[in-house]
Amino acid sequence: MKYVMILSEDDSIIHSFKVILKDYFVENVRPSEIISKIKERKPFLIFLDTYLNKVSPLEIIDKIISEDREIFIVPLISSYDKDTREILEKKVFDIIEKSFLIEKIHYVVKKAERFKELFDEGRIIENRKVEEKEYFKDDFKNNFFQMVLQSIAENFLDVKKICYEILKILRRCFHFNYLAIFLKEDEFFKIYSSFGLDEQISREIKLGYESSIIRWFLERGKILSIKEEKTSIEFISFASLVKCSLVFPLRTFDGKLVGLLTIGEKDINEDIKKEEIHLLSIFSDYLAIVFDNFFLYKEIRYQKNYQEFLFKNLPAGIIGVNAEGKINILNEYGEEILKVKFKDINGEKIEKVGSQIADIIRRALDYGETISRKEIEFIPNKKMIGISTNIIKDESNNTIGVVAIFQDLTEVKEIERREKEIEKNKFWGLLASRLSHELKNPLVAINTFAQMMPKMYEDKEFREDFSKIVVNEIRKINEIIDNINKIGEEIDLKKEVLNFDDLIEKLGLERHGKKFKGKVEVDVLKLKLAFDNIMDFVKEDIKDTGKFSIDIEEKINEVIIIINENGKNLTLEKNGNIFIPFNLNITLSTKILIAEKIIESHEGTLQIEITPSSKSFIIKLPFKNEENHCY
Numbered sequence: 001m002k003y004v005m006i007l008s009e010d011d012s013i014i015h016s017f018k019v020i021l022k023d024y025f026v027e028n029v030r031p032s033e034i035i036s037k038i039k040e041r042k043p044f045l046i047f048l049d050t051y052l053n054k055v056s057p058l059e060i061i062d063k064i065i066s067e068d069r070e071i072f073i074v075p076l077i078s079s080y081d082k083d084t085r086e087i088l089e090k091k092v093f094d095i096i097e098k099s100f101l102i103e104k105i106h107y108v109v110k111k112a113e114r115f116k117e118l119f120d121e122g123r124i125i126e127n128r129k130v131e132e133k134e135y136f137k138d139d140f141k142n143n144f145f146q147m148v149l150q151s152i153a154e155n156f157l158d159v160k161k162i163c164y165e166i167l168k169i170l171r172r173c174f175h176f177n178y179l180a181i182f183l184k185e186d187e188f189f190k191i192y193s194s195f196g197l198d199e200q201i202s203r204e205i206k207l208g209y210e211s212s213i214i215r216w217f218l219e220r221g222k223i224l225s226i227k228e229e230k231t232s233i234e235f236i237s238f239a240s241l242v243k244c245s246l247v248f249p250l251r252t253f254d255g256k257l258v259g260l261l262t263i264g265e266k267d268i269n270e271d272i273k274k275e276e277i278h279l280l281s282i283f284s285d286y287l288a289i290v291f292d293n294f295f296l297y298k299e300i301r302y303q304k305n306y307q308e309f310l311f312k313n314l315p316a317g318i319i320g321v322n323a324e325g326k327i328n329i330l331n332e333y334g335e336e337i338l339k340v341k342f343k344d345i346n347g348e349k350i351e352k353v354g355s356q357i358a359d360i361i362r363r364a365l366d367y368g369e370t371i372s373r374k375e376i377e378f379i380p381n382k383k384m385i386g387i388s389t390n391i392i393k394d395e396s397n398n399t400i401g402v403v404a405i406f407q408d409l410t411e412v413k414e415i416e417r418r419e420k421e422i423e424k425n426k427f428w429g430l431l432a433s434r435l436s437h438e439l440k441n442p443l444v445a446i447n448t449f450a451q452m453m454p455k456m457y458e459d460k461e462f463r464e465d466f467s468k469i470v471v472n473e474i475r476k477i478n479e480i481i482d483n484i485n486k487i488g489e490e491i492d493l494k495k496e497v498l499n500f501d502d503l504i505e506k507l508g509l510e511r512h513g514k515k516f517k518g519k520v521e522v523d524v525l526k527l528k529l530a531f532d533n534i535m536d537f538v539k540e541d542i543k544d545t546g547k548f549s550i551d552i553e554e555k556i557n558e559v560i561i562i563i564n565e566n567g568k569n570l571t572l573e574k575n576g577n578i579f580i581p582f583n584l585n586i587t588l589s590t591k592i593l594i595a596e597k598i599i600e601s602h603e604g605t606l607q608i609e610i611t612p613s614s615k616s617f618i619i620k621l622p623f624k625n626e627e628n629h630c631y
Contacts (some may be wrong), residue, residue, distance in 0.1 A: 003041060004109065007060065008049035013076070017047065020102050021109065023253065031055040038067050045072045045112045047096070050087060051509055061090050070119060072112045076100075103289070106253070110285055114278060144173050148283070152290055156325065159183070159294050164192030166287070169196055170263075174276060178243035178264030182207065183250075183291060189260060194242075196264070201241055206448075207260075213238055217249045217257055223281060224249075246272070248280060250288035258291050319357070320392075320403040325365055329403065337408050339381055354380055357387070357404065364389045364402045375409060384409040405514050491601045493523040497624055500559055507531050509550055509561070516554050518623040522602055530598035533591035534563060534606075534617050540588055541567030541615070558604075563617040 004024045014028045031036045031052060046064060050057040052371050057075060064071055072093035077084045090093070094108050151165035163181040170179055180202070181195040188206040191197075207214050212234050217222065224247040225241040239245070244262035251257050261284050266272065317334030321327055326349055330342040338353050351358040356376055363369040370389045378385045387406040394400050498506075500516040506524050509531075538548050548565035570588065594608040604621040 003043055004045050005043040006047040007031060007034060008155055009052060013049055017456050020105050031060060034060060035063055035067055043071060044116045047074050047076060049076045050619060058086060061511050074108055111282055114281060160192050167193055167195045171627040175266045176263050177267040180242050180262045205241060219250060221251055248284040250284055250291060252288050252292045258288050297611060317406045317440060320401055321361055322401045325400060360387060360389060360405055364391055370620050384413045395582050489538055491598060493526060493601060495521045495523050497521050508588035518554060518559060519623055521624045533595040537588045537592055538563060538565045541565060541570040545569060557621050558622050561619040566614045
């Protein structure tokens, strides 16, 4: 990590430099220890805050120069006043104005590093004062960068236009005969703009990562002089195609290669100076930052537009709130479902769209309770809505908002209702057919008895045997009719609130050591009838062939009672989504239907799951007062 020294008494300035130059070790030094620290650290660059309480910055500059004339001093000035003019007369390396431009700080540091390298390699004459006077005070450099900055600012959204304008400036200022800017596109480096090159070559030439030229820049990161690199045929061929003598890598501060700048000879009788190479090297570094930022901006803009497109066209409503529960997101589909406009509720509390959605989002925001596809009837417009929520957290795992995704299920629910109606019609048609069959069987015996009675009345054995049969068949008919009436009649419940433990005991079920804390509101007698009806079916099914078991599970909002059995005597037929227990015993069939009706009247459900080896009756009952239920 490179070392940079800063001399300031302002903590905010010190902190800012440490953030801006995060890839450097930035050390703050007090005025009283500047000389000792210079001897110890040997810095190449010192940032000097000119606003000091007890010490003159001019004195500090004199001390630094007297100790080490090769240290680059960069004063931090507030304005161009008398003191600043005196500081400039000291011929400091550069100056930075408050408040700081981040790019200027990076530019100054990079420039200082380049000059330090040149000093170390002995490429700058010993008379530094003359060099500085001729180079740093030259208006050419300032005018050059000013033109570049202006062209970039005017064409920032058009990278090809930027490349074209930059080549015009380079041509005007340096008189190069051939120029080209390569930029990375997908996995290749292609010419975005050129001067003096064949148009077809400019369109077709491209360099991949397997190219020895690109590998050379990735490995060395230096300016390529074609005259010095003649060992490779590819280098010579490349130079002849783009007619270049120098190639500058466009590398970002983190070492990413974003492009190349190729330069030919001058079209005047003049060689390219070292000072010009140095300036173009700094310019290339700055250009790399510009293009990298452009492509990053382009990618961000693409992602933003893509997300906005999805957000706008997603066939679901999206609504989001910040940590305070204020609305900050609502898409067009959500506006249509909720019948509100985002512009009217933006920044308002979530309660603005209704208490139902507000309650769901507040639970997620305040208690971390998220839901997945909960269905509600949205009271304001009577729409059925399926809604899910998710919590948004920052890097420190703090909740910064909640987003909810919801869909209008009204049409879907209507289709489901119609399908259920069709299934019910099929069900009752099939039921009527089976009932007709079951009723006709006992009627056969009764009809036979009635027809034979006049002829065989005197036969005592006939009278006694057949009368028993008739009575039994009449009993069957009465039982069938009684169950049919129970299916059709409205169930009048006399509910009471019980601990679920007490209900288990009244139903005659085993708890197997479990204790339950929930409460239920039920008609005990009706519910017991439902369980007895199911058990009548189970006992007949497993008779002589199998066994059954009962499991009880307690959830947050409901209790689940599962009756498992592996009997083979009775079969269950599936009609659509409805399991119908039709078999030779219509009485058991109707008992199952009665059980289902009783359970549903308690706002519960009865489901039947069938496998080749077992049947499971799953009864779900809701708890009373969910808020008071705990484990």
